[in-house]
Amino acid sequence: MDLSPFEDDNSVSCRLVSEIPEVCKTEDCCLGIDEAGRGPVLGPMVYGICFCPLSRKEELKDLKVADSKTLTEAERENLFEKLDEAKSYVGWALQILSPNTISTCMLRRTKYNLNALSHDTAIDLVQYALDSGVQLKEIYVDTVGPADKYEHKLSQRFPGIQVTVRPKADSLFPVVSAASICAKVARDRVVKGWNFTEDLGEVDTDYGSGYPNDPKTKAWLLKYLDPVFGYPQFVRFSWSTAQTLMDSKAVNVHWDDDEEDGEKAAQRQSNKSMLSYFSVSAGGNDQNATHQAHRFFTERRLKSLNTL
Amino acid sequence: MATKKKRTSNVDNDSWVVIAPDSAIDTHKHDGDPVFVRLRNPSTDAASLYMLGCGDVMLYEVKAFEDDFHSWFVGQAVQRDGRLIFVTPLDPLFLILPYLIKSGKEEKFQRVDQVVKDEEFPACSRLLSCARTLASLHHIAEEKEVESQMYHRYSQEKTMNWLKKKVERTVIALKKKNVSVGEGVKSSTYVRVKSETDNQEEDFIRYSHGLISEYITEDLSKALLTHLGLPELTSPKETEPPSKKRKLSDKPVEAGEDYTKFNSADFARKPPKKMTAAQKSLAKVDKTGMKPMSSFFSPKVKAEKK
Numbered sequence: 193m194d195l196s197p198f199e200d201d202n203s204v205s206c207r208l209v210s211e212i213p214e215v216c217k218t219e220d221c222c223l224g225i226d227e228a229g230r231g232p233v234l235g236p237m238v239y240g241i242c243f244c245p246l247s248r249k250e251e252l253k254d255l256k257v258a259d260s261k262t263l264t265e266a267e268r269e270n271l272f273e274k275l276d277e278a279k280s281y282v283g284w285a286l287q288i289l290s291p292n293t294i295s296t297c298m299l300r301r302t303k304y305n306l307n308a309l310s311h312d313t314a315i316d317l318v319q320y321a322l323d324s325g326v327q328l329k330e331i332y333v334d335t336v337g338p339a340d341k342y343e344h345k346l347s348q349r350f351p352g353i354q355v356t357v358r359p360k361a362d363s364l365f366p367v368v369s370a371a372s373i374c375a376k377v378a379r380d381r382v383v384k385g386w387n388f389t390e391d392l393g394e395v396d397t398d399y400g401s402g403y404p405n406d407p408k409t410k411a412w413l414l415k416y417l418d419p420v421f422g423y424p425q426f427v428r429f430s431w432s433t434a435q436t437l438m439d440s441k442a443v444n445v446h447w448d449d450d451e452e453d454g455e456k457a458a459q460r461q462s463n464k465s466m467l468s469y470f471s472v473s474a475g476g477n478d479q480n481a482t483h484q485a486h487r488f489f490t491e492r493r494l495k496s497l498n499t500l
Numbered sequence: 501m502a503t504k505k506k507r508t509s510n511v512d513n514d515s516w517v518v519i520a521p522d523s524a525i526d527t528h529k530h531d532g533d534p535v536f537v538r539l540r541n542p543s544t545d546a547a548s549l550y551m552l553g554c555g556d557v558m559l560y561e562v563k564a565f566e567d568d569f570h571s572w573f574v575g576q577a578v579q580r581d582g583r584l585i586f587v588t589p590l591d592p593l594f595l596i597l598p599y600l601i602k603s604g605k606e607e608k609f610q611r612v613d614q615v616v617k618d619e620e621f622p623a624c625s626r627l628l629s630c631a632r633t634l635a636s637l638h639h640i641a642e643e644k645e646v647e648s649q650m651y652h653r654y655s656q657e658k659t660m661n662w663l664k665k666k667v668e669r670t671v672i673a674l675k676k677k678n679v680s681v682g683e684g685v686k687s688s689t690y691v692r693v694k695s696e697t698d699n700q701e702e703d704f705i706r707y708s709h710g711l712i713s714e715y716i717t718e719d720l721s722k723a724l725l726t727h728l729g730l731p732e733l734t735s736p737k738e739t740e741p742p743s744k745k746r747k748l749s750d751k752p753v754e755a756g757e758d759y760t761k762f763n764s765a766d767f768a769r770k771p772p773k774k775m776t777a778a779q780k781s782l783a784k785v786d787k788t789g790m791k792p793m794s795s796f797f798s799p800k801v802k803a804e805k806k
């Protein structure tokens with residue numbers, strides 16, 4: 193697995209693919225989808241698909257690909273090697289969603305939540321397989337959100353393909369286990385060799401599992417909190433762990449889509465409070481003595497100053 | 501995240517982001533550094549910030565672009581206020597005018613250094629050393645030379661002509677810069693779909709007058725409007741159906757219907773002119789000793805009860 197396309201620029205989303213086995217273009221195939229790194233506050237989330245001809249499903253089982261969570265890192269690396277050796281009939285593709293991508297998706301003006309991002313990534317990968325000529329007949333997915341809704345969404349999107357969304361699919365269907373291993377291996381390698389674009393000097397890489405409840409991860413987050421910029425791009429800013437720390441330890445930053453309290457926000461935006469319409473003194477003193485600047489200036493937000 | 505962020509007001513900065521013409525900071529030709537000074541703003545009669553270039557040769561006004569949610573990255577530092585300060589040349593006559601008008605009431609020729617004096621803003625006397633001041637006083641005042649000493653007296657007529665020229669020049673500038681002067685748009689970044697030729701000239705003059713009014717007193721602004729031959733704006737007649745062309749105004753565009761006016765005290769509910777038969781019969785009922793329903797809700801009830 194060559195990770196260099198992602199490592200060249202780890203701020204964006206990146207797709208890594210194996211060669212498409214010829215047999216997959218002629219025979220009916222099944223495809224498994226799984227993800228790695230959904231929960232951690234650190235590092236990317238990796239989506240993986242794995243596909244092979246229906247007739248050779250059983251051979252995958254013989255490789256003993258099992259749920260990646262039950263395996264040690266060494267075992268996973270080992271299994272990935274085996275998958276690579278089976279490239280005559282097994283193909284895979286990965287989408288690495290950088291932590292920066294996740295942050296910017298979830299924190300932008302029109303929020304794009306993690307489930308939607310996950311679904312869209314999965315759909316894109318399946319579409320990639322179809323575009324590459326893989327004869328897809330069956331899809332197996334580990335669920336993200338409510339299983340039936342997801343299944344409906346995928347079935348609608350890919351008519352003519354039988355879609356199975358099932359919790360724990362990675363331990364039920366070997367092709368999902370294989371996808372899970374590809375995703376997990378890629379994530380492990382990326383996290384291990386994370387290339388910090390920020391100038392942090394010698395970075396302490398002892399950040400533990402990356403999960404929010406890991407004390408090592410928390411300690412690392414505290415250590416690398418910059419009061420102005422927050423965190424390196426390695427951190428998912430949209431995670432509440434990161435946000436809570438920034439709220440308490442870093443400088444406050446205000447955005448114009450921040451939710452503020454009604455009365456004060458209205459006052460700041462110089463909106464009239466609803467209450468003012470009911471008070472007795474309302475009206476009558478519209479002729480305010482204060483000078484109203486010409487709209488040339490107000491439209492350009494230009495003000496006279498009386499002091500610096 | 502439901503956390504509340506408190507917005508603290510901008511603390512005093514020791515640096516500013518300023519755009520200024522080279523002439524303002526050109527220390528080669530003249531002695532002394534450019535200085536920020538507080539002078540009387542002719543339009544508001546309150547203090548405003550101005551800048552005197554090196555050697556007091558030029559006067560500049562200081563305006564700040566200020567909008568919410570802006571900050572600066574300056575070199576390796578963050579500056580909290582996103583203010584952008586503009587230092588732009590200003591004709592010193594605008595600031596001298598109020599002093600001349602004041603002394604003009606005495607209808608005497610006086611020496612300008614006697615006239616341009618302000619205890620509150622002592623820096624105003626420095627306006628007289630600006631290169632353009634003395635040479636251009638004749639635009640707004642009659643001059644008399646006695647024993648090689650110049651005396652001046654404010655002239656409304658001259659001033660009006662001078663201001664009219666300013667308006668005309670501003671119109672040229674507005675046209676050149678494609679500033680939207682009509683009422684149909686609120687911001688210059690919105691491009692008008694339909695280019696209107698009818699009455700655009702008046703739009704330009706009115707807009708320009710509004711701009712110049714930022715630099716003169718309200719009285720002068722009104723006088724200038726008359727001098728320009730523009731009628732004061734009145735609200736549209738009620739009987740008339742809304743005309744296709746919208747009324748022109750210097751003021752920012754506002755909503756056509758203002759429901760707040762119904763809250764004013766003078767908006768009294770008028771009884772309906774015609775009553776139905778049922779209402780008539782109700783009106784005939786003897787109501788002595790009865791309180792109107794509304795009295796139970798008004799704050800005055802308590803006082804009346806005793």
